[in-house]
Amino acid sequence: MAIKGETLSCSANGTQLDSYLAYDDTVSGPRPGVIIIHEWWGLNDYLRERADQLAGLGYSALALDMYGNGTTASTPDEAGALMTAVLEDMETGTARLNAGHEAFAAHATTDANRVAAIGYCFGGAMVLHMARIGLPLKAVVSFHGSLGSFHKPAAGEVKAEILVCHGAADGFIPEDDITNFHTEMKAAEANYKFVAYEGAVHGFTSREADANGKKYGLPLAYDEKADQQSWQAMRDLFDRVL
Numbered sequence: 001m002a003i004k005g006e007t008l009s010c011s012a013n014g015t016q017l018d019s020y021l022a023y024d025d026t027v028s029g030p031r032p033g034v035i036i037i038h039e040w041w042g043l044n045d046y047l048r049e050r051a052d053q054l055a056g057l058g059y060s061a062l063a064l065d066m067y068g069n070g071t072t073a074s075t076p077d078e079a080g081a082l083m084t085a086v087l088e089d090m091e092t093g094t095a096r097l098n099a100g101h102e103a104f105a106a107h108a109t110t111d112a113n114r115v116a117a118i119g120y121c122f123g124g125a126m127v128l129h130m131a132r133i134g135l136p137l138k139a140v141v142s143f144h145g146s147l148g149s150f151h152k153p154a155a156g157e158v159k160a161e162i163l164v165c166h167g168a169a170d171g172f173i174p175e176d177d178i179t180n181f182h183t184e185m186k187a188a189e190a191n192y193k194f195v196a197y198e199g200a201v202h203g204f205t206s207r208e209a210d211a212n213g214k215k216y217g218l219p220l221a222y223d224e225k226a227d228q229q230s231w232q233a234m235r236d237l238f239d240r241v242l
Contacts, residue, residue: 002026003055005048008062010103012095015068019100020048022055022063023109032242033060033110035101037123039206040079042072046206047120057235059242060109064100066093066126076216083122090129090150097130101137114138114242116160118234119145120205124164131160131190138241139163141234143205144170147181153188162192163237165230167200171219195233197226205230 004025009018020043023031034054038047047063054061065071066086073079086093105112116139119127124145131140132151137160144167162185166173178194185192203209204223213220 001056003052005052008103008107010099012099013092015092015096017065017068017096017100018070019043019065019103020051020063021060021104021107021109022048022051023060024055024058027058030109030111031058031060032114032116032238033062033104033107033112034238035104035115035117035127036061036063037066037117037119037126038063039121039123039203040073040076040083042067042079042082043070044072046208050118059238060104060107060111062100062104062107064097064104066096066100066123068096076218086122087125087150093126093150094129094133097126097135101130101135116140116238116242118143121145121203128162128164131158131162132188133157134159139237141165141237143230144173144200144202147173147177149180149184152184153190155187155189158185158188158190158192161237161241162190163233164192164194165226165233166194166196167202167204167223167226168196168198169200170202172202195230197223197229199223200226 008021051061051063117127118141124142127140200223203220209220
């Protein structure tokens with residue numbers, strides 16, 4: 001196995017998206033693909049590591065740059081501003097998701113008919129949006145992601161199978177959002193599963209969550225058990241649908 005990482009660039013509405021593509025270079029031909037969307041920090045080393053992990057499992061993996069030009073944040077204030085700029089202009093956000101998906105699907109390592117997407121925090125909201133607007137994905141997985149909707153899908157519009165991996169003690173996600181998500185998914189007749197991990201708070205998959213939580217006074221923490229269980233749930237889903 002030889003994991004190769006390279007930049008895959010595309011553009012949306014005049015903004016260049018410098019994403020990170022990882023795949024096993026000893027394998028020839030197209031294979032199932034997974035798009036990964038970052039936390040509010042931007043496309044950093046954590047997301048590249050996740051892409052490398054997925055490449056090691058036999059997938060072509062694209063860590064998508066949703067902020068453009070490889071922009072990342074170093075403080076919560078910077079991260080919040082970058083994230084809010086996307087959330088308040090989801091027409092542009094949707095264009096970036098579509099552009100990334102199209103560029104990835106066209107890559108020689110990717111089987112365009114077998115693509116899924118995963119996302120963390122902000123990225124979780126983005127992959128759920130991809131499912132809601134009916135992008136041709138086999139599955140999406142949200143890890144401690146926001147659940148609010150930017151598009152209410154009609155019955156049958158959601159094509160992807162959905163897995164939500166939620167921290168049961170996540171103070172960032174209002175109970176009303178959880179209730180509304182279930183209502184929305186049922187009305188859309190979506191194939192979805194919602195898993196809440198007991199005691200897990202926001203950021204439970206990131207080993208940097210403890211340090212960031214202490215440094216910035218935020219309710220973040222890594223939870224090894226929830227991290228491992230949610231990753232395995234993702235793998236089980238992908239083994240079945242990809």
